[in-house]
Amino acid sequence: MDATILNAGEGKRLRPLTSLKPKCLLKLNKATILEQQLINLASCGIRDVVMVVGYRESQIIEETRKKNFNLEIKFVRNPVYCETNTVYSLWLAREHIKDDFVYINGDVVFDKRVLERLLKSHYDTCIAVEKKRVTEEEVKVRLTSNLVMAIGKDLELSRADGEFVGIARFSKKFSPLLFANLGKVVEEGEVDGFFEVALDRVLKHYRVHAVDVSDLLCVEVDSFEDFDKAKKIYSQITGGNVRARSEGNG
Numbered sequence: 001m002d003a004t005i006l007n008a009g010e011g012k013r014l015r016p017l018t019s020l021k022p023k024c025l026l027k028l029n030k031a032t033i034l035e036q037q038l039i040n041l042a043s044c045g046i047r048d049v050v051m052v053v054g055y056r057e058s059q060i061i062e063e064t065r066k067k068n069f070n071l072e073i074k075f076v077r078n079p080v081y082c083e084t085n086t087v088y089s090l091w092l093a094r095e096h097i098k099d100d101f102v103y104i105n106g107d108v109v110f111d112k113r114v115l116e117r118l119l120k121s122h123y124d125t126c127i128a129v130e131k132k133r134v135t136e137e138e139v140k141v142r143l144t145s146n147l148v149m150a151i152g153k154d155l156e157l158s159r160a161d162g163e164f165v166g167i168a169r170f171s172k173k174f175s176p177l178l179f180a181n182l183g184k185v186v187e188e189g190e191v192d193g194f195f196e197v198a199l200d201r202v203l204k205h206y207r208v209h210a211v212d213v214s215d216l217l218c219v220e221v222d223s224f225e226d227f228d229k230a231k232k233i234y235s236q237i238t239g240g241n242v243r244a245r246s247e248g249n250g
Contacts, residue, residue: 001119001169002099003046005037006089007106008054008078013223022056023221024106025063028234033109033221034060036234038069040112041102044119049073050096051106052089054081080191087198088191091182097175100124105166109230110218111237114167121211124171127151129210130218131162137222138163139196141210148208151196164196165213166220177202 011023018026024034031039041049049071053060061075074096078089086105102115114128127141127148134140140160142150151164170178181198190197202208217233219226 001046001102002048002050002097003041003102003104004050004052004090004093004097005034005104005106006052006086007034007060008052008057008081008089009085009106010055010082011107014221014227017227020056022053022060025059026221026227028109028231029238031234032063033107033230034064035067035069036109037104037106038064038071040110040115041104042069042071043112044115046102047072050076050093050101052076052078052093054078054089084191085193086195087182087185087193090195091179091186094179094182097179098172100169100171101175103168103170105220107221108166108218109221109233110165110167111216111233114165114213114216114218117211117213117216118167118169121169121209123207123209123211125169125174125206126209126211127168128165128213128218129162130165130214131212132214134160134163139166139194140164143210146210146212148203148210150203151200153194153196162210162214165218167218174202174206174208177206 007024011018014023025032051073053075076093078092118126129141139153140155141148141162141164142159143161181201185198219229221227221230
């Protein structure tokens with residue numbers, strides 16, 4: 001199985017930390033966010049990675065090539081990163097994705113067991129979900145049992161059952177549907193939107209399941225508060241003190 005990581009964004013909400021470097025190269029402690037992700041991928045048997053870059057891309061490429069993660073990494077450039085979002089970045093990667101693949105947002109810090117749980121799932125297409133009360137900021141999901149019925153940032157809070165944490169597993173059979181809908185969103189001019197807009201459209205035609213990771217440490221770094229949580233999570237994971245996260249820790 002391959003992996004696709006989106007690292008094109010500017011991370012504006014974390015300025016001045018991201019004024020001179022991309023968000024994925026922020027240090028958690030000994031490792032950056034990106035290094036933590038690549039280590040997790042390699043330890044789970046992933047060998048091929050497609051990485052979409054844009055903002056300060058040369059830094060990402062240089063830092064990645066300095067270290068041997070036992071991964072083959074192909075870089076895809078998003079030249080209009082300042083005007084687009086994940087829907088466009090993932091669409092750009094389409095020609096390089098031929099098999100089943102793991103999708104990861106480039107700002108997620110996570111216990112590798114999140115990824116292991118997805119890879120071990122008997123569902124061919126599934127997303128990692130934390131079941132909790134959500135806020136306006138999060139990418140929300142509505143579930144029937146563990147079947148994803150709707151996904152998106154605009155989902156009504158009262159109808160949401162949890163948050164998509166930015167890690168998913170998509171099958172070779174599912175991918176053409178996803179990329180076809182990404183293409184439609186791009187044609188409609190919604191290039192500054194989130195890829196979950198296209199994913200939500202596919203739900204009518206393909207069963208996508210939720211894998212509950214509520215008991216595992218994981219955070220998507222969008223704010224300074226998130227970054228503080230990410231550093232604590234990294235410390236717990238690398239220190240061997242991985243615990244079930246308390247309510248509200250996500």
